[in-house]
Amino acid sequence: MTATAQTPLVPDLAALQQRAAQRAAERAGGQDRLRGHIVCDGLVRIFKTEGVEVVALQGLDLVIDRGELVAIVGASGSGKSTLLNILSGLDTPTAGIARVADYDLLSLSAKRRLSYRRELVGFVWQQTGRNLLPYLTALENVELPMQLAGKRSRRARRERARELLDMVGVGYCADRRPGQLSGGEQQRCAVAVAVANDPEVLFADEPTGELDEATGAEVFGALRTINAELGVTIVVVTHDHAVATQVRRTVAIRDGRTASEVRRTARVGADGNTELVSEEYAVLDRTGRMQLPAAFVDALSLRDRVRLDLEPDHVQVRPGDRASDGQEERA
Numbered sequence: 001m002t003a004t005a006q007t008p009l010v011p012d013l014a015a016l017q018q019r020a021a022q023r024a025a026e027r028a029g030g031q032d033r034l035r036g037h038i039v040c041d042g043l044v045r046i047f048k049t050e051g052v053e054v055v056a057l058q059g060l061d062l063v064i065d066r067g068e069l070v071a072i073v074g075a076s077g078s079g080k081s082t083l084l085n086i087l088s089g090l091d092t093p094t095a096g097i098a099r100v101a102d103y104d105l106l107s108l109s110a111k112r113r114l115s116y117r118r119e120l121v122g123f124v125w126q127q128t129g130r131n132l133l134p135y136l137t138a139l140e141n142v143e144l145p146m147q148l149a150g151k152r153s154r155r156a157r158r159e160r161a162r163e164l165l166d167m168v169g170v171g172y173c174a175d176r177r178p179g180q181l182s183g184g185e186q187q188r189c190a191v192a193v194a195v196a197n198d199p200e201v202l203f204a205d206e207p208t209g210e211l212d213e214a215t216g217a218e219v220f221g222a223l224r225t226i227n228a229e230l231g232v233t234i235v236v237v238t239h240d241h242a243v244a245t246q247v248r249r250t251v252a253i254r255d256g257r258t259a260s261e262v263r264r265t266a267r268v269g270a271d272g273n274t275e276l277v278s279e280e281y282a283v284l285d286r287t288g289r290m291q292l293p294a295a296f297v298d299a300l301s302l303r304d305r306v307r308l309d310l311e312p313d314h315v316q317v318r319p320g321d322r323a324s325d326g327q328e329e330r331a
């Protein structure tokens with residue numbers, strides 16, 4: 001499935017992505033260490049409540065490179081928050097592999113889990129009220145995590161807090177309390193708070209869920225800038241499929257598994273103009289399984305089993321019509 005669109009976002013996105021990769025490479029100590037900053041392989045999370053088992057993640061595979069900005073989309077209940085809670089160290093998986101940087105999230109000791117959450121990870125919640133302390137100004141909110149970490153001088157903290165607020169476009173809000181900010185301004189401050197201690201990865205669970213589309217786009221703009229300027233790897237969960245226009249890689253989760261991906265790449269067309277090409281990919285897991293998009297299944301009324309044919313450069317999938325199967329067997 002290929003769709004092309006000409007948008008002024010193109011050079012912007014490509015340039016930002018390039019800068020993010022550069023910054024990430026600097027942090028990682030070379031291009032060769034960029035691969036697989038976040039790795040999930042056959043990740044399983046089963047919840048047991050009152051004897052009932054819910055399989056929230058059923059063998060999820062995902063690799064995110066250092067410096068990437070990835071959106072995770074999927075229907076309600078598909079396992080997005082479960083995945084993010086595991087990756088941010090709030091929850092422990094039942095089985096499989098979940099690794100972020102050098103941290104194996106299945107076997108973290110309590111001490112290492114604490115250091116993981118304090119030093120490696122930043123988090124932005126959907127509920128604006130959960131991200132900021134109401135009695136502190138925006139500037140003080142950004143200073144607080146640095147103060148708790150006790151690493152910078154008072155003056156250096158203030159300077160960095162101002163710098164971060166400017167970076168996410170809300171420098172003018174520095175002296176206001178959250179109650180005096182719009183939802184979008186609060187979420188952009190929350191992004192500044194989350195990266196105050198220079199985390200390697202930033203997770204955001206529906207950060208634009210309570211915002212309208214235009215305000216949500218501003219928050220995504222802030223995430224893109226942070227990604228480009230600081231080289232932080234960012235994973236954003238959202239309900240909103242239109243988010244694919246805001247990032248270069250969107251991963252869709254269905255029933256606790258990664259089902260498909262959309263990647264946007266800039267190409268120079270025949271007329272010399274740069275255009276943005278979106279391509280949708282199905283995800284093939286380690287054992288060769290893939291999920292057909294629901295629209296394809298419906299269009300050909302595919303059911304139960306399908307016929308596969310290997311062609312020189314592609315694989316054909318056709319309805320496995322039982323009546324004709326029988327005839328061929330008899331022939």
Ligand SMILES: Nc1ncnc2c1ncn2[C@@H]1O[C@H](COP(=O)(O)OP(=O)(O)OP(=O)(O)O)[C@@H](O)[C@H]1O
Binds near residue numbers: 056
């Ligand atoms: N603590 C829990 N105990 C039992 N079941 C849970 C728990 N957390 C999640 N689940 C179940 O796991 C599945 C995945 O939930 P999850 O919250 O990850 O979905 P989601 O994709 O984030 O949905 P939404 O878009 O509504 O936020 C759901 O069926 C949910 O009911």
Ligand SMILES: [Mg+2]
Binds near residue numbers: 080081
């Ligand atoms: Mg959720």
